[in-house]
Every structure is written in C-alpha cells, then in structure tokens.
Amino acid sequence: MTQGRLLERLRRLEQQIRAFKELHANELQLILDELSDIASEVASTEESTAQQAESAADPAAASPKRAKWLAEQERKTRPMSRRELLRGRDEGS
Numbered sequence: 032m033t034q035g036r037l038l039e040r041l042r043r044l045e046q047q048i049r050a051f052k053e054l055h056a057n058e059l060q061l062i063l064d065e066l067s068d069i070a071s072e073v074a075s076t077e078e079s080t081a082q083q084a085e086s087a088a089d090p091a092a093a094s095p096k097r098a099k100w101l102a103e104q105e106r107k108t109r110p111m112s113r114r115e116l117l118r119g120r121d122e123g124s
Contacts, residue, residue, distance in 0.1 A: 091097055
C-alpha cells in the first residue's frame with residue numbers, strides 16, 4: 032500500500048470518527064433533555080399528590096369560594112398601576 036493511500040484512509044477514518052462524535056453528542060443531548068422532562072413530570076406528580084393529600088385533610092381546600100378568595104388575595108398583593116390607583120382596581124379582571 033502506498034503512503035498516499037494510507038494518508039487518505041487515515042483522513043477518512045478521522046472524518047468518520049468526528050462524525051460519530053457529533054452524532055453521539057446530539058444523541059446524548061436528546062437523552063439528557065428527555066431525562067429532564069421525566070424529572071419535571073415526576074416533580075409535578077409529587078406536587079399534585081401532596082396537594083391532593085392536603086385537600087383530603089381539608090375538604091374546603093378545593094372549594095370554588097376558597098379559589099376565588101385566593102385569587103382575590105393574590106390580586107391585592109400585586110402592585111397597582113397609576114391608572115388603577117386613580118380609577119380604582121377593576122374587580123372584574
């Protein structure tokens with residue numbers, strides 16, 4: 032085998048290795064993204080389970096009146112704009 036042929040094969044092999052490296056890096060990123068999605072789903076499931084246990088302990092926790100009251104309390108904690116200050120808060124929104 033000639034020296035030129037060997038160099039050509041080495042360059043081709045190096046190119047293939049680089050392509051595999053990029054391919055595997057992309058695949059690893061996809062796997063990491065999937066793992067983070069699964070972890071966030073597990074965390075949200077744990078939160079909902081905790082909320083269900085909490086509402087089972089307090090039957091009024093899931094009532095519509097309580098939800099309305101909580102929304103009203105949250106709205107009161109938000110800063111008022113000048114328009115809201117001068118005209119009053121629009122209770123409908």
